[in-house]
Amino acid sequence: MIGIFLTLACILPYNYEIVCEGKSILIEAVKVDFQDYVPLKSVADLIGANYIYDNNTQRLYLTMQNRQLEIIGNVPVIRQNAVYKNMPFAPLYIAGDIYFPVHEIIPTIGTSLDKLMFIKEIKEAPLIDDIELVQKGDSTILRFSWPRTIDFDVQFLMKKAIIEIDGQYPRKPAPKAVGAVSHVQVLPYTTYTRLELDLAGVNAYLERGTEVIFYHKISHTVNLIVIDPGHGGIDPGAVGKKGLYEKDANLDIAKFLRQYIEDSLGIRIVMTREKDEYLSLKARTNIANRHSADLFVSVHCNASGKSSKMRGFETYFLSEARTTEARAVEALENASLKFDDIEPDDELTLILYDLAQSAYLEESNLFAESIQDHAKSHLSIPSRGVKQAGFYVLRGAFMPAVLIECAFVSNLEEERMLKQKSFRRELAVCIFRGIKHYIVDYERRLNN
Numbered sequence: 001m002i003g004i005f006l007t008l009a010c011i012l013p014y015n016y017e018i019v020c021e022g023k024s025i026l027i028e029a030v031k032v033d034f035q036d037y038v039p040l041k042s043v044a045d046l047i048g049a050n051y052i053y054d055n056n057t058q059r060l061y062l063t064m065q066n067r068q069l070e071i072i073g074n075v076p077v078i079r080q081n082a083v084y085k086n087m088p089f090a091p092l093y094i095a096g097d098i099y100f101p102v103h104e105i106i107p108t109i110g111t112s113l114d115k116l117m118f119i120k121e122i123k124e125a126p127l128i129d130d131i132e133l134v135q136k137g138d139s140t141i142l143r144f145s146w147p148r149t150i151d152f153d154v155q156f157l158m159k160k161a162i163i164e165i166d167g168q169y170p171r172k173p174a175p176k177a178v179g180a181v182s183h184v185q186v187l188p189y190t191t192y193t194r195l196e197l198d199l200a201g202v203n204a205y206l207e208r209g210t211e212v213i214f215y216h217k218i219s220h221t222v223n224l225i226v227i228d229p230g231h232g233g234i235d236p237g238a239v240g241k242k243g244l245y246e247k248d249a250n251l252d253i254a255k256f257l258r259q260y261i262e263d264s265l266g267i268r269i270v271m272t273r274e275k276d277e278y279l280s281l282k283a284r285t286n287i288a289n290r291h292s293a294d295l296f297v298s299v300h301c302n303a304s305g306k307s308s309k310m311r312g313f314e315t316y317f318l319s320e321a322r323t324t325e326a327r328a329v330e331a332l333e334n335a336s337l338k339f340d341d342i343e344p345d346d347e348l349t350l351i352l353y354d355l356a357q358s359a360y361l362e363e364s365n366l367f368a369e370s371i372q373d374h375a376k377s378h379l380s381i382p383s384r385g386v387k388q389a390g391f392y393v394l395r396g397a398f399m400p401a402v403l404i405e406c407a408f409v410s411n412l413e414e415e416r417m418l419k420q421k422s423f424r425r426e427l428a429v430c431i432f433r434g435i436k437h438y439i440v441d442y443e444r445r446l447n448n
C-alpha cells in the first residue's frame with residue numbers, strides 16, 4: 001500500500017497532488033498572471049528523472065534514459081532531445097529552481113520523458129467513512145459509506161475492477177476479500193482513492209447508489225438492449241461530399257430501430273445518446289454494462305478513403321482485425337479515440353479490454369450473422385458480409401455486441417440514399433429483423 005496520509009488541515013497549503021506509478025506528491029503552486037506554476041525539482045524526484053540545474057545559465061536539464069528536456073528560466077523556449085520548441089509561456093526562475101505551469105506538466109514533461117502522470121487540484125476532498133465487501137446470495141457487493149454522496153467510476157481491466165472514488169480514505173484498512181473478489185488493494189491518495197479488486201467468475205456488474213454489485217449473469221431472456229448511435233457532437237464521423245454527417249444518419253437510424261423493437265418486441269431499449277452530443281467510447285460500453293444489457297448494437301455508416309465506388313451493408317463483431325480492409329474501417333472508427341484522451345495505439349489497454357468481450361465472441365458472431373442475413377434478403381444495397389475487427393467501442397462490453405456499417409457515406413449514390421428518411425427506415429427495419437431472429441434463436445438455445 002502506498003500513499004501519503006495527511007489530514008485535510010495540514011494539506012491546505014498545498015494546491016495539487018501529482019501521481020505517478022503509485023507514488024504521489026503534494027505540491028504548492030505560485031500564481032503568476034492567473035496561472036499556477038509548480039517547482040520542477042519535486043516533479044523530477046517523483047518521476048525518477050535526473051535533475052541538473054545550472055545556476056549560471058539558469059538552465060535545467062531533465063534526463064531519463066536517452067530522453068532529455070532542457071528548460072531555460074524566463075525564456076519561452078524548451079529543447080526536447082535535440083529539437084528547440086517555442087512555448088506559449090516562459091518557465092519561471094524562482095530561488096534556485098524552475099517553475100512550470102501546472103497544466104503543461106503532462107503535455108510537455110510527461111510526454112517528453114514518457115511518464116504517465118495524473119494531476120488533481122486539491123480541493124476539500126470529502127471523507128469516505130467506510131468501504132466494505134459483503135457476499136449476498138450469488139453477488140459480491142462493494143459498499144461505500146459516506147456522509148454525503150461522492151462520485152466514483154468503475155472500469156474493468158482483465159480480471160480486475162478498478163474503482164476510483166473522488167474522496168479520501170485515510171489510514172483505513174482495506175476491506176476483506178470475499179466471494180468473487182480474491183484480493184483487494186487500496187491506494188489512498190490525498191485527492192482520491194483507488195481500489196483494485198481481483199475478480200473471479202464475474203461477467204456483469206451493477207451500480208446502485210452507494211453499492212457496486214459484481215455477479216455472474218446467466219440470462220435466459222433478452223430484457224434490455226443498448227443501441228449506440230456512433231459519433232456525435234464535436235465528432236461528426238464520416239462526412240460525405242454532399243455534406244452528410246455520419247453522426248446524423250446514425251442517430252436517425254438508431255431512433256427508428258428503437259421504435260420498432262419497443263413496439264413489436266416489448267424489450268427495453270437504452271440509447272447511449274438521444275441527441276447530437278459527444279460521448280467517449282468508454283462511456284458507451286459503460287452505459288451498457290451499467291444497465292446490465294443483454295445485447296449491444298452500435299450503428300454507424302461507412303467511408304472508404306480508397307475508393308468512392310465502395311458500397312453496401314456490413315456487420316462487425318469484435319476480434320483482432322484480419323483483413324486490410326477490416327483494419328482500415330477499424331482505424332477510421334477508432335479515430336474517435338483522438339477525442340477521448342486515449343492513444344489508439346495503446347495496444348495493451350486494447351488487448352486488456354478485449355478479454356471482457358472474448359467470452360461473448362461466439363454469440364456476437366451469431367448475432368452479426370443474423371443481422372447480415374436479413375440485409376442480404378431485404379436491402380436494396382449490396383451485402384458485404386460479416387466481418388471481424390477490433391473496434392474499441394465493442395471492447396469492454398459484457399454482452400454479445402455488434403457494430404453495423406449501414407452504407408457508405410463516401411459513395412455518392414449511397415450518400416444520397418442515406419439522406420432520405422425512407423432509406424433510414426429501410427435500414428432500421430432490416431437491423432430490427434436480424435435482432436428479432438437472433439433473439440428467438442438465442443432464447444431457444446439457452447432454454448433447451
Ligand SMILES: [Zn+2]
Pocket residue numbers: 230231237238246300301333
Ligand atoms: Zn462511424
